[in-house]
Amino acid sequence: MSLLRVEGLGKKFGGVNAVEDLSFAIAPGAVYSIIGPNGAGKTTLLNLLTGVYRPSAGQILFQEQDLTGRAPYEYARQGIARTFQNLQIFFNMSALENVMVGRYMQERCGLASALLHSPRLARAERACREEAAELMRYVGLQDYLSSVSDAMPYGALKRLEIARALATAPKLMLLDEPAAGLNPTEALELDDLIGRLSDRGVTVVLVEHNMRLVMGVSDQILVLDYGRKLAEGPALTVRNDPKVIEAYLGSAITPETPYGGDVARAVAVAVEMQR
């Protein structure tokens, strides 16, 4: 049984189809990557899968439950968490508090209890603080436990979003370009982190331009172009698919083109050039 199933999904902005007639399914425990040229509709798709956008057509089923048209917080309550390409950090709070916000669903309590700071809440708050600190260590933010979020470097903020998303104890985690803006060392550490998420039993959806990362960690890759499915399959199949290569490079690559027949490398270089 699939964890997430999308059927005939579409999103129009005015007359433009950002996502069109898209169907796919994600198996539990997988690392499922979504790639495609800029403007292919990847982030739109992620916004649809978290309720940030309402689809114009189609259905989104999570664990066979129809979530189409629900609010983002309802997606979160079903166990879908995400990070953002353009960070959505709560800059008015400390780093630790950002992660604590992620514990909201487990921790929320009645208004009376909050206003009176009941002993039960005080205990829960201490536990929440500990768990948030633990998650920060898990993503490698042990040096920022007492930091203010607006004083942290970009790479650390990206991890902070991952920690916050993890704090919601998700079944499915959507990462929107987690490697963008990271240096090579940080990107390598991200490899490792995604692997560990998967080991934790979290299903990962990865939207990413860094092809080395995508090819290395993905079980399944979905290629989007102009909002439509161009190809889907394991890394090896996808990277040798002529349609995919054409979408990225504009024309088919033959062994005579530069970089020999190493299409994967050509794709990666092309993507680098695009940025």
Added chain:
Amino acid sequence: MLARPMLQRLASPRTGGLLALAAVIALLPLALRNSYFYDVAILVGLNAIVCIGLNLLIGYAGQISLGHAGFFGLGAYGSAILASRYGWPPTAALLATTLAVAVLAFIVGRPILRLRGHYLAMATLGLGIIIFMIITTEDKFTGGPDGISVVPFRIGGFVLQGEHIWYWVVGALLLVAVWLALNLIESPAGRALRALHSSEVGAEVVGINAAEHKLMVFVISAVYASVAGSLAAHYSGFVTPGKVAFLHSIELVTMVVFGGLASTFGAVVGAAVLTTLPQLLATFEDYEMMVFGAVMIGTMIFLPRGVVPSLARLFKSRRSAAADGNAEKT
């Protein structure tokens, strides 16, 4: 071993700040020479209660309201009408009025809080004006522009009268108001409010229902204003539409911004300064409002985050600079 956590607790706003505020309230009467001084202190306390609630809405949740004088007025007139016209016991009148205002805020808050920024400001402004219009025109109940007199507050056989008693009552209630607000801010619900202030979509995707939280804090802030309004009516023994007017809403927002957004003690300081300043400036006579304006502009230029957060930041950076200096020496 025990000393360190104890010291840390004392430095925290909830324990340390509350103790400091309690000390100020306890010691202030030493400086209050006559009943006029007490009167100003009580006004400060009542304004501070409104501002603490308003700050939860504006400072923490990031939602503007230019209509809070309306809720203050509804509290005042509700208590006045029920207790004086219909002879309800003042406690019952206060509770019924507060409940009614909470329900009203709940009903009107739902559509209004869908709006953002300027539009929310306009809608709350409109709400305040409607309340003002109703109060000035329904003179059968409200006495219209002339206002109505209000019976003193009594609980059982005990009558609350005179500045001295009111000072301690308002002081105690102010402490309770601060304590409740600090508790809320440090709770999951409070973090949710601060989160949606910073990024609504970021808050939603971790499971926070932003609309529900905005509505909750709107109702809480209306209740704070209403309770203060009821008490103000019983204390002064008379209510007029002046305190319901738009200008009073602006004064309240100004106090919150002046003291410091997202700082509960800032709201108290803002209320204290902006309530007493006009009294102190009375010596300037004709130039009073000009000096008042100059003080406001100067403060916002030199303490742009509001008095309390700006000074706290200054103090913190001084202290860490001093600590760095010491570290270099050793």
